[in-house]
Amino acid sequence: MITTPAGFLAGATTAGIKPSGKPDMALVVNQGPRFDAAAVFTRNRVVASPVKLSRQAVANGKLKAVVYNSGNANACTGAQGDKDAAAMVAAVSEQAGVTAADIAVCSTGLIGEPLPMEKVLAGIETVAHDLGADSAYAHAAAEAILTTDTVSKEAGYDGPGWTVGAMGKGVGMMAPSLATMLVCLTTDAVASAQALQSALQKASDLTFNTLDVDGSTSTNDTVVLLASGASGVEPSQEELDAAVLAVCSDLADQLQADAEGVTKRVKITVEGTGSDAQALNAARTLGRDNLFKCAMFGSDPNWGRVLAAVGMAEADMDPDNISVYFNDQPVCVASTGTPGAREVDLSGTDIDVRVDLGTGGAGTAFVRTTDLSHDYVEINSAYSS
């Protein structure tokens, strides 16, 4: 939980942004003594106002607070959106006594609607005066950032004399106009902004960035890592990397499991190509192929679709020497089906797919994806305003 590491307070409230009346604002405050911070943001060129603001705030490697709202993404809201994000920061600064330049903003929810600022500002006033380090506060914050998630997501790591805590919501673009993956990590380790950024970037590449539900990328995705230094312990870069990776990996598993409309969790590994980047391209190409994803939904060991999909990847391959394994059973060798390939049992929730592109190259990578189900279509075709 985000208040497990020493030096952190959290809180949550119901500001009334969500029509459902569920909690929709949270605040995380770092009390120091250090305020080192790192962040990774969406790769989308169209970014929401809070992302623009938060990029600037973290640019000097320092953050003292992050304010969250759910129910409205404040994305594609033009100059008004920029003003509203800045007004949220000003209110947090005033109410919580934190320098405005050290506050980040994360919003998630409907795109293209102006924030209901009266409610938002009243919510900030409420939450800023009800912060705590008790686990109940951390849980409440983890609840308040959810959109169509069915369960809240928290994770933690115990180092020797220091800890990491985390909360997260969403994944990729799963939800109806309620896009966005938001993650907040906290630690009481002593770590420079550079050390944090290095650990967070590496961990994100191996976890959140390998998680691909539908190939879509939100305008608001934000992962923040705050370090208070309150433990007085400075882990090595390797220790920090391992801790951040463990927490991100745990959250990524929870995000995948709760992805909208998911009935299958699919791990795709590609090997035998020219480079890791090529392997990642092929794994993503397969993970985004709707025919393959429908086959997974149907527990159908249809390896022909695997070959048809990877054949379009930008990766070195020997088209006559591709091998495919479902749950470690070879179903296609030398680009030809094996006896019994169509009888492989894929009825379980977890499916492991491995593809060897047959060049003998050392490139390898994996992604995690999900099936394409009736529920996915249902959730994402129902208008949500």
Added chain:
Amino acid sequence: MITTPAGFLAGATTAGIKPSGKPDMALVVNQGPRFDAAAVFTRNRVVASPVKLSRQAVANGKLKAVVYNSGNANACTGAQGDKDAAAMVAAVSEQAGVTAADIAVCSTGLIGEPLPMEKVLAGIETVAHDLGADSAYAHAAAEAILTTDTVSKEAGYDGPGWTVGAMGKGVGMMAPSLATMLVCLTTDAVASAQALQSALQKASDLTFNTLDVDGSTSTNDTVVLLASGASGVEPSQEELDAAVLAVCSDLADQLQADAEGVTKRVKITVEGTGSDAQALNAARTLGRDNLFKCAMFGSDPNWGRVLAAVGMAEADMDPDNISVYFNDQPVCVASTGTPGAREVDLSGTDIDVRVDLGTGGAGTAFVRTTDLSHDYVEINSAYSS
């Protein structure tokens, strides 16, 4: 119809490849006097044996016959697949008296299963001795190449003293393991292989290659254009281009309308970016975005998803100056929603989407796509063996 142009015979039979017992083999024979031919094939690196064979057959710009089977794609079938495709050619050569080197093969259906060659060879013997130029023969051939298509697709063009005929099936990768777009065009115009290839490539780029149901690409896609010269009329390149484009455009419309699980036909135009190629990249990125496609299924004018999708395209854009039009109504201007944007009526079958990426650049392109429906998932998750 493919036998409307002088010089062509067609036929069809039920060889028993399809479990359904529907017609599954067809043969098209060019009786000359000329045998100029052109073809375009799938861009997939994993290609079926008949594609490899047909590429070689048409390499010298000549084809005298094309043999079709449906129900089995003869793809990912290894060396046996190559042998089987060659055996089909040998049988056609023997039964129809056509030089083997001038025969192409097109197969569509399940990937990864060996062809039932006894049935296939018997089918060739039957069809080769029951060819005709009557429209009933052309219709029968158009029926026999279908897989999960619900209607057969034919088109034609009347030039001054010459004609073009065509049949087609499938589109992109819509069907359960029954992939593949196959198209056969015939003409009695006098035209060199170079003139035919130029016309066919340009027309394909503007029609079949702009048609994108799910972003998947078959191992077997093949478009063939055969010219008999029997009219004695040699159209200009411009006339030939226009005729081939008209026929391909007609077929593309039919293919889109019959795409599996389709409830919406969506045309996406992108403009205001650096080049036509960039515009095409952005249009394809949007056309393949599952969240956008689900919104179309739900008749939901969710322009935020349009911005989120094009924000990931490899195209020049001004992220703060993107405009979106649904059915010619502006729903987003300067990357901000317009009043009433969420009330735009998208309940009709045809939806027109236009996106201006806001750079002032002259690049423009369009693609045609479909929605992502419950039926798409149903059809593509049900195992089809």
